[in-house]
Amino acid sequence: MVETLLDKIWRVHTVRMLPSGQTQLFIGLHLIHEVTSPQAFEMIREANLAVRFPERIFATIDHIVPTASQLRPFGDVLAEEMTVHLVRNCKEFGIQLFDLDSGRQGIVHVIGPELGLTQPGMTIACGDSHTSTHGALGALAFGIGTSQLRDVLATQCLAMEKPKVRQIRVEGQLARGVYAKDVILTIIQRLGVKGGVGYAYEYAGPVVEAMSMEERLTVCNMSIEGGARVGYVNPDATTFNYLKGRPFAPRDGAFDRAVAWWKNMATEPGAPFDDVFCLDGGSIQPMVTWGINPGQSIGVGDRIPHPADAPEADRSAWAEALEFMSFEPGRTLAGVPINVAFIGSCTNARLSDLRAAAEVARGRKVAKGVRALVVPGSQAVAKVAEAEGLHVIFEEAGFEWRKAGCSLCLGMNEDKLKGREICASSSNRNFKGRQGSPTGRTLLMSPVMVAAAAIAGEVTDVREVLA
Numbered sequence: 061m062v063e064t065l066l067d068k069i070w071r072v073h074t075v076r077m078l079p080s081g082q083t084q085l086f087i088g089l090h091l092i093h094e095v096t097s098p099q100a101f102e103m104i105r106e107a108n109l110a111v112r113f114p115e116r117i118f119a120t121i122d123h124i125v126p127t128a129s130q131l132r133p134f135g136d137v138l139a140e141e142m143t144v145h146l147v148r149n150c151k152e153f154g155i156q157l158f159d160l161d162s163g164r165q166g167i168v169h170v171i172g173p174e175l176g177l178t179q180p181g182m183t184i185a186c187g188d189s190h191t192s193t194h195g196a197l198g199a200l201a202f203g204i205g206t207s208q209l210r211d212v213l214a215t216q217c218l219a220m221e222k223p224k225v226r227q228i229r230v231e232g233q234l235a236r237g238v239y240a241k242d243v244i245l246t247i248i249q250r251l252g253v254k255g256g257v258g259y260a261y262e263y264a265g266p267v268v269e270a271m272s273m274e275e276r277l278t279v280c281n282m283s284i285e286g287g288a289r290v291g292y293v294n295p296d297a298t299t300f301n302y303l304k305g306r307p308f309a310p311r312d313g314a315f316d317r318a319v320a321w322w323k324n325m326a327t328e329p330g331a332p333f334d335d336v337f338c339l340d341g342g343s344i345q346p347m348v349t350w351g352i353n354p355g356q357s358i359g360v361g362d363r364i365p366h367p368a369d370a371p372e373a374d375r376s377a378w379a380e381a382l383e384f385m386s387f388e389p390g391r392t393l394a395g396v397p398i399n400v401a402f403i404g405s406c407t408n409a410r411l412s413d414l415r416a417a418a419e420v421a422r423g424r425k426v427a428k429g430v431r432a433l434v435v436p437g438s439q440a441v442a443k444v445a446e447a448e449g450l451h452v453i454f455e456e457a458g459f460e461w462r463k464a465g466c467s468l469c470l471g472m473n474e475d476k477l478k479g480r481e482i483c484a485s486s487s488n489r490n491f492k493g494r495q496g497s498p499t500g501r502t503l504l505m506s507p508v509m510v511a512a513a514a515i516a517g518e519v520t521d522v523r524e525v526l527a
């Protein structure tokens with residue numbers, strides 16, 4: 061029987077079928093951070109349980125860590141307390157922590173792949189919605205809640221329902237100035253923020269096959285924003301080349317044996333899908349969100365839609381979004397003034413993102429009155445970027461060059477919007493209040509579009525800047 065990658069990974073990780081109809085699934089890799097783990101460790105202690113496979117768990121500090129200065133103790137008492145808990149829990153239970161002095165700290169979904177912890181054919185769990193990111197390497201990666209986190213700590217297993225699989229084929233090729241972020245925003249716009257509920261998304265087709273690993277990470281990262289808890293790309297030469305030589309990847313003969321197994325895990329030709337969705341890559345434009353969920357987006361030159369044109373079920377949500385954003389239907393987003401520009405997050409803070417944004421910033425100046433931040437996804441990204449002089453390009457243009465962390469992606473650290481500020485952001489969520497101000501407004505876009513907006517002081521079509 062021909063199988064998808066999901067079928068195969070599910071089969072080889074099944075411990076048993078549960079009376080509930082769920083599968084007890086073994087989890088190969090568990091990634092933890094300071095925000096969602098303390099309660100789970102407390103539950104373990106209260107139940108007098110041990111951590112079952114500490115060698116399969118890795119920790120980092122990302123959500124609450126300040127990115128201006130990371131000297132301890134942190135100024136924010138709560139952030140310091142969470143960090144103290146994480147350090148103590150890792151020490152007590154024998155878990156490897158990539159602490160601030162390790163050179164390996166960073167956003168959990170950036171460091172997993174970059175350290176070679178994330179590998180094809182794996183099951184991965186993490187107490188964060190954007191765990192779907194790791195599927196870019198051909199893994200099944202699930203975001204989990206606190207009680208599931210406890211379960212994985214205690215048993216290294218999860219009780220899961222097997223999702224259906226929708227193959228999303230992106231055909232043709234992307235135009236200049238169009239990036240992986242635009243691809244995933246377009247997919248979510250077309251299929252809706254709930255379209256993927258109950259599905260895993262398998263991304264395929266010539267555009268995805270031609271993407272670098274970092275671009276695939278951007279696409280898989282936002283699967284959850286389309287309702288799909290899992291998104292993946294079949295492992296191929298791009299995957300194997302990316303992993304070779306990474307600190308936790310197999311070495312020498314073991315690497316060759318791993319590649320043979322990884323190849324075997326890919327979806328076979330003729331494997332059945334529960335659904336197939338095709339998209340013409342050549343039709344995708346640089347995308348910008350106009351609303352309060354990542355599905356409410358348009359091409360930068362398109363006009364904001366009118367709620368009357370929405371499917372009936374979405375009409376009130378569109379009207380609510382327009383009211384919150386103070387946007388009139390019928391206008392384009394190009395020309396909307398911004399207050400803040402944020403290049404960062406687990407969606408778009410990898411080296412290739414920073415390189416592309418730096419090309420836009422090079423020799424230009426951030427517009428007066430715009431606060432512009434570049435926050436590398438990890439210490440490793442920052443190190444290479446600095447060696448290449450990217451920080452100098454950004455700083456000369458007037459961007460702040462920060463230390464690794466989640467920063468302005470969410471309002472859990474010192475970086476927050478103020479009042480009604482509008483932020484051009486390379487992150488993944490534009491929910492009300494997401495960036496720390498209950499009334500702040502987020503426009504999601506690619507990192508090059510953020511850089512272009514920072515320079516112009518307003519939303520701008522980056523294709524005109526690159527021309």
Ligand code: SF4
Pocket residue numbers: 122123167168169188190405406407465466469470487488
């Ligand atoms: S960068 Fe944002 S989405 Fe990613 S892990 Fe951090 S808070 Fe979550």
